[in-house]
Amino acid sequence: MEEAPRFPGESIKAIAKDVMYICPFTGAVSGTLTVTDYKLYFKSLEREPPFILDVNLGVISRLETIGVQSHGENSCGMEIVCKDMRNPRFAYKQEEQSKLEIFENLTKHAFPVSNDLPLFAFLYKEKFPVDGWKVYDPVAEYKRQGLPNESWTISKVNSNYELCDSYPALLVIPTSIKDEDLRRVVAFRAKHRIPVLSWIHPESQATITRCSQPLVGPSDKRCKEDEKYLQTIMDANAQSHKLTIFDARQNSVADTNKAKEGGYESESFYTNAELTFLEIPNIHVMRESLRKLKEITYPVIDEAKWLSNVDSTHWLEYIRLLLMGAVRIADKLESGKTSVVVHCSDGWDRTAQLTSLAMLMLDSYYRTIKGFEVLIEKEWISFGHRFAVRVGHGDVNHTNSERSPLFVQFIDCVWQMMRQFPAAFEFNELFLITILDHLYSCLFGTFLYNSEQERVKAELHTKTLSLWSYINSQPEEFTNPFYVNYENHVLYPVASLRHLELWVDYYVRWNPRMRPQMPVHQNLKELLVIRSELQKKVDELHREASTRSLSSSSDRGSSPSHSATPVHTTV
C-alpha cells in the first residue's frame, strides 16, 4: 500500500488499517488512516476512484470520543470537531494497539503548543520561487499613499515596541506631536494603542486613523493631550472642520466599559468631533453565531427551513452591520472629505475589520492580489489582531472564550463585496478560501502569533514560510478573469440583506451536493486564450508588414511597439 503524500519536512507518526470513516453524505467506508505531524489522511480503496479525506491538524478544534452503534465490530468512535465547518467521524475497534497509538498521536500533534511541540510551520521545508515575506514593506506602502507629508510622519518611536507592544515598529502619526504629549496620549488609550494613520485620501487628505478606546472611566477623566491629538488629526485635513469618531461597539456596551476603565470620547470635550456608534456586537456574539451556522449547514441542510435557519444565526445580519459601518466610513471620507477615527475597545478586532473594509472600498490597489496581501499584513497582522488567541493555533483549550472568527467574518465581507462587484477584484474566490484554510493550517507562518513583537522574537520570517510565497508563485490560480481595474471608483456595496448571501462555497463546501461550479470563469478563460492568440497573430502580421515595408524602404515607420497597445476600439 502506498504511503500518504507528504510535504517536505512532514513525517508520518502513525498508521492504522481498517478504520471506518462515517461519511455523512455517502455512508461509511473503511480504509487506512495515517497521522503525520501536519495532517490526518484517510484513504479507502473500496470506492472508485479511491475515497480520500485529508484534514490538516491545525483545523482541529477538539477531539471527542463517541459511541458508535451498528457499525459492525467497530465499537469505538471519534469525532473530530473542526474550525472549518465540518466534524468528520471515525469508528474503530477499541482493543487494537495500532488504533490506540494513532489516536494518541493525533491528540499530541493536533495541539502541539499544548504539548511543547513546534507548530508545523517551523518544520515545513518547501521552496518557493518568490519570497512572500517581502510583500509588505511598511515604508513602501506609506510612500505609495504619499507619506510622509507635511502633516504626517513615519515615526520610529515604537521601534522597540516599548510604546505599545501590540503595535508595529513603524507608525504614522501627526508631525507636530511632541514626544511628551505622545506619552500622555499613550497612557490615556487602552493597551497604549494611540490613534495612528491607516490610510490617507490622495486628493482630500482626509484620513482613517485607528486606536483603542480612551480610558475615560466613570469619573469622566479628560486628557488634554489626547483632545489636542485628535484636533491635530482634524487640522491635517484642510477640507473639513469636523472629525468623525466611529465607535464600533454598541452604545450600551460602550457605556458598560465607561463604568469600568474605558469609555468613549465626549463630544463636549472633543470640540468639532462627532461620535457615532456602529452597534456591532462583540467577539462572543460572533463566535456563537458561527457555531449556530455550523449547526444548520453541517452535515445536512433543512431545505424547507433554510432561510429562517440562516436568519436565526444572525451571521448575515452581522456581516451587514460590518459592511454598513465600513460604507459609512468610506462615505465620510469620499463624499464628506472628513477624517475619521475608528476604535472599538482594544482596537484590534472590529477596528481592523472596519478600517480594512473601508480601505478596500476606497482604494482599488487593495483589490489586487498584491494589494490585498498588503492590506492583511498591514491592518491585521502588523497592527496586532491577536491571531494566535482568536484562532487558538495548536492549543487544546477549545473552550477559551477569547477565540472568535473575526477574520473569517472579514473575509466573508470581502466575498460579499466580490459578489456585488464581480469585476472589481483581481483575485477570485479560491484566493479567499485559501487564505481562510491557511488561517488554521499552521503550514505557513503568516497568521501565527499575536503581534509583530512576538513574531520578531520567534524569528518567524527566517524560520517559517509566508502564505504569500505559495500564492504568488502561482498567481494565475487565484486570478479573477473578469477583473477590470475600476481605478478610482469607490465601491459602495449595498449593505442590505437582500443582497447578502451565505457563502456556500466556503461554509457548505463539504456537502457534495454543493458542488462548486466555475463554468462561467472557464468560458471566459477560453475567450482570453483566443484573444491572446489572435493578438499574437496580429502582432506577427504587423511585424511581417513592417519588415516588408522597411525592406522596400517605405517611409511608413509603424514601430513594433505600437502593436502592443490593445486593438480594441469601441464598437
Add this chain to the structure above:
Amino acid sequence: MLSLGSGGGKSTKPSFVSYVTLEDMKIKEKEEGLRSKHPYLLPGEVVFCSANHVLKYTQEDASQRGVYGTLLCTNFKIAFISGESASQETAPPFRNKLLSENDIPLTCVDHIYGVSDEKKKLIIGGQVKSKYPSKLIIQCKDLRVFHFSLTYAKEEEAKKIFQGIVHHSLEPKSLKCVFAFSYCETASPSQASRKSSLTLMFETKEDWSMELGRTKGNCKVSSANEDYAISEKLPQFFVVPFAVSDDDILRFLGKGIPFWCWSHHSGCALFKMACLPTIQEDGISQKYMHRMLDAVTQDQLCPVKIEDLSSCLPALQDLQLSYNKFKQLFLIDSTTEFWVSDMKWFSSLENSGWLEIIRQCLMKAVEIVDYLESAHTSVLIVEEHCSDLCCVLSSLVQIMLDPYYRTRSGFQSLIQKEWVAGGHSFLDRCNHLYQKEKEAPAPVFLLFLECVWQLLQQHAPAFQFSETYLTVLSDSINIPLFSTFLFNSQHHRDTAMKPGHPEAQRSPLNFPSVWDWSLQFDCKAQSLFTNPLYVEKPIQDKALRKTSHQKHQRQLSLPNTLSKPSPRKGFFKEETDNLKKIFLGKRISKWLNPTESSKELYESWQRKPLDYQGLLLPYLDGPAVRVWMQRYLRWVPEAQIFGGGSITTVNRVLELASEIQDLQKEVERRSCRMNSSIEWKQVYSGPPLSARLSSFPFTTTHAWSFKPAIPSSIRQGLGSVSSLADKEDDDSQGSGVL
C-alpha cells in the same frame, strides 16, 4: 427638478412646500402645454383624459422631490409626460418602442392607493365617488411603483383623471375593449403581421410533424379537432399515440386522451392528459382508461409512470396567495420601509413560500426527467384540465432534457407548443379583464419563467437567451397587444379575431405575436437578449450525433452504480389498482420520497463533466434556489449596486468578444485570407461598466444619485441575542493562551 422640503404634517396643506411660485408655474404651463398636447400615441390609441401640473415623485429620495408634468389616460396606458426637457437627452438606451419610461399599460396596473390626509387607502374599482385623493400610488405588475400628486392640478382635471384611471384599469371590461383590437384595426399590417420565422407556432399540421420528426416520436398527428369540431379547448392539431382513434377523442371531448409532448431518444415519451369528468360509470371509464394506457405503452412495450399533479403540487389559489405575499417584499414606498423590511428579509421571504413552490416544481420536473432518462419509462402527467401546472412541468422537463429548448427559438417554440397550443388560459390567469367572478387568476406562466430563471442562473452557459430576455418576456405578459397572452385557447383567439359581423368586408384581425420582438425593441436593444456565456452546440453531422447518444446511454448505466430494481413492466402493473382513483381526479399519496428517488440520477449526473448540450439538472438545496434579483429589485433604488451586479460579468464577456472580433478583422485584413471566424452578434455598447447600475439595462444612471444607501437608523431590530452581548469584549487579562 424641484426641491420640496417637508412641511408641517398636521396642516391641511400637503406635506411639502414648493419653492416654485405660482407665476413660475404659469410660465411653465405655456411651455408644457406644447409638449403635453403631443403625447406619443400608437396606432388606434385614444386619449381619454389628462391633467396638467401633476407632480411625479422621484423615488430615490423618499418622496422629497418630484417632476411636474401631464398625466394621461388612454385606451392603452396611463402615461406621465414630464414637463422638463432634461429627461429627453438621457433617454434610456434600452427602450421599449411601445412604452416610455413613465408609461403604464392599463393591464399592468396591479393596485392603486389613494392618499388623503396622510392615510393610504386601497382604491377599488366601481366605488369611486366624486372625491379624489391628493396623492395616487400606482403599483404595477412589473413591480414599478409610481407616486403622483394631484394637489397642484386643476380640480376638474384631477377628478377626471382619477376617475378615468380607476375606471379603465380597475373595472371589469369586455375583451373587445383590450387595446390590441383598436391597435390592429388601425395599424398597417406590415407593422403587425411579421412572424419570427424560426419559432414554430404549432398552428399547423406541419409544425407538429416537424417536431415529431425532430424527436423521432412514435406517434401520429391528429386532425380530429380541425375547425374545433370536437373541443374548443383543444388546438386544431395535436399528437397522440397511434392506437388512439378519432372516436376515442370524441368520447369524452378530448378528456382522458394522452397528448404527446416530447419523445426521449430511448423511445419513451412525455404525455399529458386531462382528467375524465368525475361522474362516470366506473366500468366504462376504467376500460377506456386501460385502452388509453395501452396506447401510451404501445401495448405494454414501454412502461409508463403516471404523475397526478393535484396530489403533489400546490393549488392555483395557493400559488396566487404566495405570489401576492412575495411581490409585496419588493413594492416599497420609501427608504425607511426598505430598511425596516430588510431586517425581516429572510423570514418574510420564507413566509411567502414562493421559493418553496419553485423548488417543488423543479423537484417534480426532476422526478419526471428521472423516469424518462434513467428508467426509460414514459410519463403521463395528469391534471384537471392539463393546462396549468401541467404546462409548467412538461416545459421544464423538456428544457432539462433537450438543448434545443434552451435556444431562443426553441424556447419560444416550446411556449407555443405547451402553453399556447396547450390551451393555457392566459386571459383568465392574468385577469386582464378584471372579471372577479371568473376562475381564479394565478401566476402560472410567471412561475414557469421563475423556474427557468433558476436553471439559467445555475447553468448560464447552457442557455442561448439571457436573464434580461426572461425579464422582458415576463413584462410582455402585461402589455395588452400580443395574441400570445390575450386568450384562453386557440379557438378563443380565432373567434375573437374574426370580424365583428359576418357580412363585414374586413379580413380577420391579425394580432402580433410576442415573438415579434422588433415591435418592442430595436436590434441594438435585442442584442441584450442573447446570453454571451452560451456555449454553442458543436457542429457535427448526424452520424456523430447518434454515437454520442449511445455513449451517453452507456455512461448512465455505469457498472458501479448500485443495482436498482428494474422499473420495467412492474410499474404499470403495480399501479393499475390506483388507476381508477387517479382518473377520477382524487388525491393519492406520494409513492416515493422525491429527493430520495432522484438521488441516483443526481449522483450519476454529477460524476460526469457537465455537458451544456446534454442533461441539465437544477440544484435544489436551500441555498441554490434564489430570488430573481433583476426582475424584482430593478426598480428599488436602495438596492442598486452602482458599478456592480452580475451584469458586469456579462459585460466583460461582451467586451472580450468584441475585442476578439476586432482582432479577427485585423487578422483578416492583414492576411487577406478569409478565415472561418467566430460570428459575434452586435455588441451592446452603453455607459462604461463602472457607471452602470446593477439593474442595467432597466434603469439608467441619470435618475439616481450615487450616494451609498445608509439606513437612517442601524439600531433597529438588533435586540441582543443573548447575554453574550453584554459580556466584556475582550478579557483584559488576556490569559487565554500558553
